[in-house]
Amino acid sequence: MKKPGLINGIYAGIPVFIGYFPIAVTFGLLAVSVNISLVDTFGFSVIVFAGASQFVGLNMINAGIGTGEIVLTTFLLNFRHFLMSASISSRASFKKGYIPFIAFGITDETFSVASMEKNDLSEKYMLGLNFTAYTGWITGTVAGFVAGDFLPPVIQESISICLYAMFVAILIPAVRKSYRAGIIALIAGLCNSALGYFDMFGSGWNIILSILAASAAGIFLFREE
Amino acid sequence: MEIISIIVLMGVVTYLPRLVPMYLIDVEKIPGRLKLFLSFIPYAALGALILPGSISAVSGKPVVSALGIASAVIIAWFNSNIIITVLLTVLATFLFISAGL
Numbered sequence: 622m623k624k625p626g627l628i629n630g631i632y633a634g635i636p637v638f639i640g641y642f643p644i645a646v647t648f649g650l651l652a653v654s655v656n657i658s659l660v661d662t663f664g665f666s667v668i669v670f671a672g673a674s675q676f677v678g679l680n681m682i683n684a685g686i687g688t689g690e691i692v693l694t695t696f697l698l699n700f701r702h703f704l705m706s707a708s709i710s711s712r713a714s715f716k717k718g719y720i721p722f723i724a725f726g727i728t729d730e731t732f733s734v735a736s737m738e739k740n741d742l743s744e745k746y747m748l749g750l751n752f753t754a755y756t757g758w759i760t761g762t763v764a765g766f767v768a769g770d771f772l773p774p775v776i777q778e779s780i781s782i783c784l785y786a787m788f789v790a791i792l793i794p795a796v797r798k799s800y801r802a803g804i805i806a807l808i809a810g811l812c813n814s815a816l817g818y819f820d821m822f823g824s825g826w827n828i829i830l831s832i833l834a835a836s837a838a839g840i841f842l843f844r845e846e
Numbered sequence: 847m848e849i850i851s852i853i854v855l856m857g858v859v860t861y862l863p864r865l866v867p868m869y870l871i872d873v874e875k876i877p878g879r880l881k882l883f884l885s886f887i888p889y890a891a892l893g894a895l896i897l898p899g900s901i902s903a904v905s906g907k908p909v910v911s912a913l914g915i916a917s918a919v920i921i922a923w924f925n926s927n928i929i930i931t932v933l934l935t936v937l938a939t940f941l942f943i944s945a946g947l
Binding site: 635636639640657658660661664665668669670671674675678682688691692693695696699700701702703704705706707708709710711712713714715720721723724725727729732733734736737775776778779780781782783785786787788789790791792793794795797801802803805806807808809810811812813814817827828831832835836837839840843844 | 849850851852853854855856857859860861863864865866867868869870871872873874876879880881882883884885886887888889890891892893894895896897898899903904905907910911914915918919921922923926927928929931932933935936937939940943944
């Protein structure tokens with residue numbers, strides 16, 4: 622079977638673009654409100670390219686918190702991508718030269734989309750997917766910074782559901798195909814909610830521990846099948 | 847410290863965990879159990895990302911968040927196009943907010 626190529630990847634990234642753009646606009650807006658320059662704001666989205674940690678980083682910079690703590694928090698918040706990158710690598714063997722670029726674009730959203738791709742993953746598909754997502758993130762950031770408050774509040778609030786809607790849209794077909802996906806997702810969701818509620822480790826740890834616990838539970842529950 | 851240097855450091859610690867597994871893992875040599883474990887990660891990650899959002903997706907509006915996510919589930923159940931699900935869910939959420947929930 623033919624592997625999905627660049628165009629398939631670019632197309633598969635459209636929902637991610639739609640989800641990223643408004644969030645990135647919010648990031649741009651927030652950056653204006655904490656008096657960070659356009660170049661730094663742009664740098665944030667170009668260099669870090671990781672939603673939640675950018676918001677957290679911006680807040681910590683604004684609060685005058687030390688660099689060490691900001692960097693450590695960022696590391697913990699984004700370490701879940703280690704698991705996602707490992708999961709992607711277990712499905713495909715990419716040419717070495719492409720790996721730095723494919724790896725750069727691994728986010729919750731691109732990972733989710735790539736994971737549900739039925740065909741074998743190719744380097745070009747991954748790059749296309751990353752390209753669309755990255756473009757949405759950067760253009761949204763700049764639009765938010767430059768154009769400011771161009772969206773009425775009710776629209777801003779409504780589109781904050783975008784990424785969740787996308788995650789649901791990716792998960793549900795998998796659940797319909799196999800109940801195992803639903804059980805593992807539920808275990809992870811309950812874990813993460815409980816850990817968040819008791820607030821013992823901080824959200825970076827919570828999500829990592831939840832993913833590990835639910836995937837491990839999956840092995841015990843489903844190894845016989 | 848200059849903001850740009852903080853950003854670069856944030857970028858480095860974000861990039862390395864994304865990069866390292868791709869060099870470490872050799873598809874041909876993964877033990878079966880580990881491969882199964884890794885194959886469950888997408889579902890676990892999605893569940894972990896979605897469920898806490900069912901009360902916090904729209905900030906300060908838990909009822910709207912819950913109804914929005916529930917709408918997404920129903921819409922996604924009957925249609926497999928991600929873009930359509932995203933757009934209809936935004937529309938539904940807009941209606942919930944406009945209804946004063």
